[in-house]
Amino acid sequence: MNTETVTSYIPHLPTPLAVALCALPVVYAYTSSRQKKALPPGPKPLPLIGNVLDVPREAAWKVFKEWGHQYGDMIFLHTLGKPMLIVNSADIAFDLLDKRSGLYSFRPQFAMANEVIGWKFSLTSMDYSEKSKRQRKYMASYFAKARLPDYYPVQVREAHQMLNEILDDPNDYRNAIRRNAAGVTMMITYGHRVKSKDDEFIAIADKGVATIEAAGAVGAHIVDFVPWLRFIPDWFPGAGIKRLPPGTRENLQAFLHVPFDQVKKRMAAGTAIPCYTTKLLEQTKGQDDEGVLGTAALVYSGGMDTTMSAIFTAFTLIVANPLIQARIQAELDLVVGKDRLPDFSDRPRLPYLQCVISEALRWGASTPVGVPHRTSQDDVYRGYLIPKDTTILANQYAMLHDERVYPDPARFNPDRFLEGEGRTPQQDPRDIAFGFGRRICPGKDIAENTMWITIACMFYAFKITSELDKEGNPLPVDLEYEEFSVRHPKPFKAIIKPRHDTTVDLIRAGNEA
Numbered sequence: 076m077n078t079e080t081v082t083s084y085i086p087h088l089p090t091p092l093a094v095a096l097c098a099l100p101v102v103y104a105y106t107s108s109r110q111k112k113a114l115p116p117g118p119k120p121l122p123l124i125g126n127v128l129d130v131p132r133e134a135a136w137k138v139f140k141e142w143g144h145q146y147g148d149m150i151f152l153h154t155l156g157k158p159m160l161i162v163n164s165a166d167i168a169f170d171l172l173d174k175r176s177g178l179y180s181f182r183p184q185f186a187m188a189n190e191v192i193g194w195k196f197s198l199t200s201m202d203y204s205e206k207s208k209r210q211r212k213y214m215a216s217y218f219a220k221a222r223l224p225d226y227y228p229v230q231v232r233e234a235h236q237m238l239n240e241i242l243d244d245p246n247d248y249r250n251a252i253r254r255n256a257a258g259v260t261m262m263i264t265y266g267h268r269v270k271s272k273d274d275e276f277i278a279i280a281d282k283g284v285a286t287i288e289a290a291g292a293v294g295a296h297i298v299d300f301v302p303w304l305r306f307i308p309d310w311f312p313g314a315g316i317k318r319l320p321p322g323t324r325e326n327l328q329a330f331l332h333v334p335f336d337q338v339k340k341r342m343a344a345g346t347a348i349p350c351y352t353t354k355l356l357e358q359t360k361g362q363d364d365e366g367v368l369g370t371a372a373l374v375y376s377g378g379m380d381t382t383m384s385a386i387f388t389a390f391t392l393i394v395a396n397p398l399i400q401a402r403i404q405a406e407l408d409l410v411v412g413k414d415r416l417p418d419f420s421d422r423p424r425l426p427y428l429q430c431v432i433s434e435a436l437r438w439g440a441s442t443p444v445g446v447p448h449r450t451s452q453d454d455v456y457r458g459y460l461i462p463k464d465t466t467i468l469a470n471q472y473a474m475l476h477d478e479r480v481y482p483d484p485a486r487f488n489p490d491r492f493l494e495g496e497g498r499t500p501q502q503d504p505r506d507i508a509f510g511f512g513r514r515i516c517p518g519k520d521i522a523e524n525t526m527w528i529t530i531a532c533m534f535y536a537f538k539i540t541s542e543l544d545k546e547g548n549p550l551p552v553d554l555e556y557e558e559f560s561v562r563h564p565k566p567f568k569a570i571i572k573p574r575h576d577t578t579v580d581l582i583r584a585g586n587e588a
């Protein structure tokens with residue numbers, strides 16, 4: 076399954092906007108005591124159907140950003156008996172989701188995805204609780220900053236293999252980049268080496284991740300609003316309301332169990348490669364296999380498509396801006412020299428490349444509305460009531476393209492983050508792009524490292540341009556996105572050539588090391 080077709084339903088980001096798009100809307104009813112406080116502004120709801128017709132079906136984050144000019148940075152919508160607050164500014168997101176995270180760390184619940192298909196195992200769909208805290212701890216300990224150097228060798232090896240694959244078939248560069256990211260994920264999670272893009276475990280994982288598609292627009296199913304309907308057996312007349320494409324549940328179960336069971340077998344045989352799953356199984360001593368299995372699957376389902384999106388944004392923008400590419404390469408040549416490929420030890424001496432990575436995370440806004448949060452109690456903020464059970468959409472796209480914070484936001488300009496010589500770098504986009512508070516992305520640093528080594532190796536080794544016109548000039552790169560809950564820049568044909576005579580030998584030698 077091609078990832079691009081899967082992105083709209085990545086379970087990590089369960090098409091949150093669909094909440095506002097579905098049938099059976101009911102305008103939220105407020106108790107008289109709450110009515111004393113005003114709700115934040117927003118488009119006027121219609122009787123019965125609330126704001127359902129107001130919410131655009133495509134790239135709603137862009138429209139929400141525009142609405143900000145009319146309603147401000149907090150926009151309230153009435154949908155399906157579930158109120159929704161769109162937050163357009165980072166300052167408000169920090170105030171609510173970080174500083175008041177005790178009230179803002181639940182998740183909205185979607186019965187079709189969670190109960191009927193089976194995604195309730197996923198930390199992303201769990202309310203803040205002892206269970207979710209425990210699972211976050213598993214991930215936080217394994218992906219803690221101090222442990223990240225342990226994973227450098229895997230990330231470097233996979234990046235080197237990617238360079239070889241691109242040398243062999245430059246036209247298939249996207250699959251080489253994808254195999255590289257999948258290779259890192261599978262090795263770190265299950266100790267499984269991905270040798271080719273046709274790897275069996277990747278096929279199982281992709282099919283598993285794709286099962287969330289069966290939820291359609293999450294919220295588009297009646298079980299999302301009448302959750303007890305999920306208990307009706309499939310044979311019961313009318314149970315078609317929750318019928319799934321054949322194989323959906325099985326594919327999800329295979330994704331959860333096949334790689335996990337293999338690790339267990341290898342552990343029993345003493346042949347397991349140390350990885351997330353072995354470490355957590357040893358640590359939990361059979362007391363929480365479900366938590367280990369679920370969080371292991373989340374490393375793939377939550378981390379793959381998002382990391383790919385960020386890498387492809389950086390790749391596309393660097394190719395689209397030849398001067399930026401030349402600057403990256405000049406910096407790499409100076410620091411790395413001509414006799415080896417880049418390594419993590421070079422990173423502190425490559426400040427411009429770091430600015431490019433940060434700017435790609437900003438510009439691409441991979442997860443434009445993050446993963447929705449939900450309030451566990453009523454709150455009052457800036458004089459407005461934010462009722463209990465309000466779904467909070469942090470509009471990261473609007474925050475990362477906020478002209479008050481990032482002047483000329485549509486321009487890809489890594490210089491915004493340069494330090495020194497009297498400069499004041501603009502707000503670090505990593506504080507926004509990975510979410511907020513108690514639910515902040517636990518994979519943010521490992522994701523950035525995979526992105527960094529991939530881009531460093533790619534542009535150290537290759538000069539990359541877009542297709543040429545008849546006069547031999549590069550054609551402009553299409554900078555449009557496929558707009559899903561994980562956004563991807565559109566694929567384009569690139570011309571990829573080794574930069575120096577010696578580069579081919581370096582790449583081939585890198586693969587053998």
Ligand code: HEM
Pocket residue numbers: 087198199200211214218373374375377378379381382385441442445446447448508509510511512513514515516517518519521522523
């Ligand atoms: C560039 C890559 C990535 C981006 C942009 C990204 C973004 C995000 C965002 C915005 C959230 C929601 C945070 C919130 O609720 O406020 C999130 C949650 C999460 N991410 Fe990532 N992520 C990336 C990579 C990864 C990786 C590599 C992993 C696994 C190692 C991962 C695992 C998770 C998990 C498990 C959650 C749910 C946390 C929870 O619900 O408590 N992500 N991510």
